[in-house]
Amino acid sequence: MxxxxxxxxxxxxxxxxxxxxxxxxxxxxxKTYCNPIDIDYKYNYEQLNDSISYRSGADPVIVNHKGTYFLFVTISGGYWHSYDLLQWHYIVPDKWPMEDMCAPAAMSVKDTLYLFQSTFEQRPIFYSLEPEKGKLKFYNRWLPALPKEVGPWDPALFYDEELNRWFMYWGSSNVYPMYGSELEKHARLRYKGDYKPMLYLHPEEHGWERFGRDHRSNIKPFMEGAWMTKHNGKYYLQYGAPGTEYNVYANGTYVGDSPLGPFTYAPYNPVSYKPGGFVTGAGHGNTFQDKHGNYWNTGTPWIAVNWNFERRIAMFPAGFDADGQMFSNTRFGDLPHALPDKKWNNKDDLFLGWxxxxxxxxxxxxxxxxxxxxxxxxxxxxxxxxxxxxxxxxxxxxxxxxxxxxxxxxxxxxxxxxxxxxxxxxxxxxxxxxxxxxxxxxxxxxxxxxxxxxxxxxxxxxxxxxxxxxxxxxxxxxxxxxxxxxxxxxxxxxxxGFGKPPKTPAQFTAVRDADPRNAFVRWQKVPGAVGYNILWGIGREKLYQTYQIFGDEPSVKEIRALSKGVSYYFAIEAFNENGVSQKSETVFVP
Incomplete structure (x- = not known):
C-alpha cells in the first residue's frame, strides 16, 4: 500500500x-549525473510495422553552441538542449527533414548551428540561428547525389577555423571505407572535388575491431560514426566499431597532419571502450568541449530487450594527454560523476567515490x-x-x-x-x-x-x-x-559504507596469448570485493582502458582488445561499498 x-x-x-x-x-x-544520461528517450516507431515498441536513443552528437548544449539522437522527432549538461529540454523544430533523422551530423560555427542527416539520397543541410527555439532553415536544398552504396550515411561536419575550410566525413558499412570530402563554402557546402577513402577496419590486426560479445564473432565488423577533432595541430578522425549490438561497441581514432590525411592508426585504440558493468558499449558518438574547456566523448550503450537496436546515451570525461594521446575515461563510467564547474586536471577528478x-x-x-x-x-x-x-x-x-x-x-x-x-x-x-x-x-x-x-x-x-x-x-x-x-x-x-576499502588484489599476472590480439589476466580474489577494474594501456602512466568485473565472476579474464605489434601495461584494482583499493603493481606485456 x-x-x-x-x-x-x-x-x-x-x-x-x-x-x-x-x-x-x-x-x-x-551537480551530478549518471550514465545512461537521464533524458526522455523517445518511443521509436522504426519497427511500427513489426509491432515492436521501445524507447531508445543512439548515435549521439552533443554540440556546444554559444554556451548552450544541443543533443541530436537517431530517430527522436526533434532534439534536446541544455545549459548545464544535466537538465535536458526537448525541442520539436518547426521544419524537419523528409523523414526523421538517423545518425545526424551537427556543427556550430560562430552564430550558426548546421544540421545534416544520414542518407543514401539527396538531402538538404539545415542551419539555425535560433536552435533553442526550434527554428531551422534550408542552408542548401540538397547535396549532389553520390553512388547509392557510398552514402553519405553516418556523416560528420567539420569546420577548420585556422584554415577556414569545411569538410564532411561519413561511412557505415562492413564493406566500404569511411570517406571524406572537402565542402565548398561558397557553393552552400557542396562537395568540392572528389570524395576519397579515409580508413578501413583491420580486425586481423586490431583485436577490438572484431565483432560479437567480447570480440568472439567471425562476422565481418562494421565501421561507422565518423567524427573529427582538431587538437594542437593534429587531426583525430574518429570512428565507431565493431557493431552496436554487443558490449564492445567502441570509438577509435586515426591521426593525421591535414584534414583529409593521410591518417595513421593510433596504437592506443580504442579511445572509448566500456565492455563491463551496467552500461556497456561506448561507440558511435562524438567529442566536444564544454564551456569550461573540458572534453567529453559520447557513445551508445546497448539495452536490447524488445529490439536488438534498443539503446541509450552515455557521456564520459575525455581529453588529450601531454603526448597528444586521445582518451576517454570509462572507469566507473556508470556510477555517479560530478559535472564540472571549471577545468579539471586529472582524468578521475569527476568520479565522486559514490x-x-x-x-x-x-x-x-x-x-x-x-x-x-x-x-x-x-x-x-x-x-x-x-x-x-x-x-x-x-x-x-x-x-x-x-x-x-x-x-x-x-x-x-x-x-x-x-x-x-x-x-x-x-x-x-x-x-x-x-x-x-x-x-x-x-x-x-x-x-x-x-x-x-x-x-x-x-x-x-x-x-x-x-x-x-x-x-x-x-x-x-x-x-x-x-x-x-x-x-x-x-x-x-x-x-x-562505513567500513574500509578492499585490499589490493594479489598475484596479479597478465600474459599475452599466442594470438597477440588477446591477453589473459589473473588475480587472487579479495574478500568482500564487489568487483575489480582491469586497467591497461600503452604506457605505465597511460592505463586508460578499463574492463570492470564483478566479484562473483571468475578471477581470470581474457582481454581480446589488443593490437598486434603494440606493447601494453596492465594493472588491477578492487572496489567494494566503501571505496577503491590501491592499484596493483603494473605488469608489462610485450
Missing amino acids: PMKVTKVSLVRSIMLGLIASVAGCPVEAQ MLLSYRKPATASSVRDTFATANLTDENPRTFWVAKQNKPGEWITVDLGKEQSVKAIQVNYTDYKSDIFDNDSARVYTQFKLYASRDGKQWDLVADLSREKKRDRPNAYVPLTMPVRARYIKYEHGYVASPNLAVSDLRIFGN
Whole structure:
C-alpha cells in the first residue's frame, strides 16, 4: 500500500539530513549525473510495422553552441538542449527533414548551428540561428547525389577555423571505407572535388575491431560514426566499431597532419571502450568541449530487450594527454560523476567515490509476474528485469542493503516489457514515483518525490538525494508509467559504507596469448570485493582502458582488445561499498 509520511517521519528525515550534513556537504552542493544520461528517450516507431515498441536513443552528437548544449539522437522527432549538461529540454523544430533523422551530423560555427542527416539520397543541410527555439532553415536544398552504396550515411561536419575550410566525413558499412570530402563554402557546402577513402577496419590486426560479445564473432565488423577533432595541430578522425549490438561497441581514432590525411592508426585504440558493468558499449558518438574547456566523448550503450537496436546515451570525461594521446575515461563510467564547474586536471577528478551499494542485494516487491523475479533488480544487467502483476499506483520494491549505509543517489531503470506505445504524447508518456529510506524496515522516510514534479518521461531516472541518508532499506513506490506493464530492470543505489576499502588484489599476472590480439589476466580474489577494474594501456602512466568485473565472476579474464605489434601495461584494482583499493603493481606485456 502507498506509504504515509507522518510529521514524525518528516522530522526524522530532517534529523537524518542534519546528521549527514555534519559528515559531509549536501549532495546538491555539486551537480551530478549518471550514465545512461537521464533524458526522455523517445518511443521509436522504426519497427511500427513489426509491432515492436521501445524507447531508445543512439548515435549521439552533443554540440556546444554559444554556451548552450544541443543533443541530436537517431530517430527522436526533434532534439534536446541544455545549459548545464544535466537538465535536458526537448525541442520539436518547426521544419524537419523528409523523414526523421538517423545518425545526424551537427556543427556550430560562430552564430550558426548546421544540421545534416544520414542518407543514401539527396538531402538538404539545415542551419539555425535560433536552435533553442526550434527554428531551422534550408542552408542548401540538397547535396549532389553520390553512388547509392557510398552514402553519405553516418556523416560528420567539420569546420577548420585556422584554415577556414569545411569538410564532411561519413561511412557505415562492413564493406566500404569511411570517406571524406572537402565542402565548398561558397557553393552552400557542396562537395568540392572528389570524395576519397579515409580508413578501413583491420580486425586481423586490431583485436577490438572484431565483432560479437567480447570480440568472439567471425562476422565481418562494421565501421561507422565518423567524427573529427582538431587538437594542437593534429587531426583525430574518429570512428565507431565493431557493431552496436554487443558490449564492445567502441570509438577509435586515426591521426593525421591535414584534414583529409593521410591518417595513421593510433596504437592506443580504442579511445572509448566500456565492455563491463551496467552500461556497456561506448561507440558511435562524438567529442566536444564544454564551456569550461573540458572534453567529453559520447557513445551508445546497448539495452536490447524488445529490439536488438534498443539503446541509450552515455557521456564520459575525455581529453588529450601531454603526448597528444586521445582518451576517454570509462572507469566507473556508470556510477555517479560530478559535472564540472571549471577545468579539471586529472582524468578521475569527476568520479565522486559514490560506490554501488545494491549489487546482488536481496529485493522484495508487492507482486511478481511469472518468472520476472526481484533478483533481477540488483544484478546490474539491463536485459533482465522484474515485472509487477499489475501496473497500478502503490506497487513497490524494497532493497535490503544488508546494513546501514550512507545513501547518496538512486537510479530507477524502467523496461518497456510488451510495450504498445508508438507515439510520444507527453500527456500520457511520463513516469512518476516516490523513494523512501529506512534504518529498520518499519519506519520510512520520504527522500524523493517524483510524483509532484512536472510530468516528465524518465526511463533511466537518476535521483541524487538532497542530503546523504543513513539507511539499510530503500523503497520504490510506483506512481505511473505509460507502458501497459510496470517493469524495472535495475534499482541502483549509490553511496558509501562505513567500513574500509578492499585490499589490493594479489598475484596479479597478465600474459599475452599466442594470438597477440588477446591477453589473459589473473588475480587472487579479495574478500568482500564487489568487483575489480582491469586497467591497461600503452604506457605505465597511460592505463586508460578499463574492463570492470564483478566479484562473483571468475578471477581470470581474457582481454581480446589488443593490437598486434603494440606493447601494453596492465594493472588491477578492487572496489567494494566503501571505496577503491590501491592499484596493483603494473605488469608489462610485450
